Amino acid sequence: MQSEDANSPARRIYFPVMMMYLDEAGATRYYDEFVQRLSEFMGVIRNPEVLAECVAVSKHCMGREYYKALMLCRKLIDYEDQRLGNVAPGVPADRG
Numbered sequence: 001m002q003s004e005d006a007n008s009p010a011r012r013i014y015f016p017v018m019m020m021y022l023d024e025a026g027a028t029r030y031y032d033e034f035v036q037r038l039s040e041f042m043g044v045i046r047n048p049e050v051l052a053e054c055v056a057v058s059k060h061c062m063g064r065e066y067y068k069a070l071m072l073c074r075k076l077i078d079y080e081d082q083r084l085g086n087v088a089p090g091v092p093a094d095r096g
Contacts, residue, residue, distance in 0.1 A: 009044075010080040012037040013057070014073040021066035034061060041076070050079050 006015035016034040020027040035058075042054050053072050060069035 008077075008080055008084070009037070009041045010073065010076040013041055014070065014077060017057070017061060017066060017069045017073055020061065021070060024064065024066070027064070027066075031061070047079070050076065 001011070001015060001018060003015065006012045013034065016030040016037065019030040020034070023030075038054060038058060042051060045051055045054070053075055057069045057072045057076070060066070060072065
């Protein structure tokens with residue numbers, strides 16, 4: 001993902017996590033943006049399962065488990081795409 005591809009709330013969470021994963025030595029440079037974007041996202045989500053995934057993403061980032069955090073960020077992107085109607089053809093759009 002390139003910075004210009006971070007064009008939705010969930011993707012704006014994914015991008016700094018990806019940067020932390022790619023540049024672990026410089027992870028602190030991306031952490032504040034991650035926290036801000038995650039806080040914004042969590043402020044508008046009401047689904048308890050998605051909120052729990054957000055908390056798990058945060059815990060993984062705090063534990064420097066960036067790959068695990070990225071995998072959960074993909075779930076956030078999928079959830080967001082389904083809610084916004086950005087579902088690829090052939091993919092069921094009925095997840096919670």
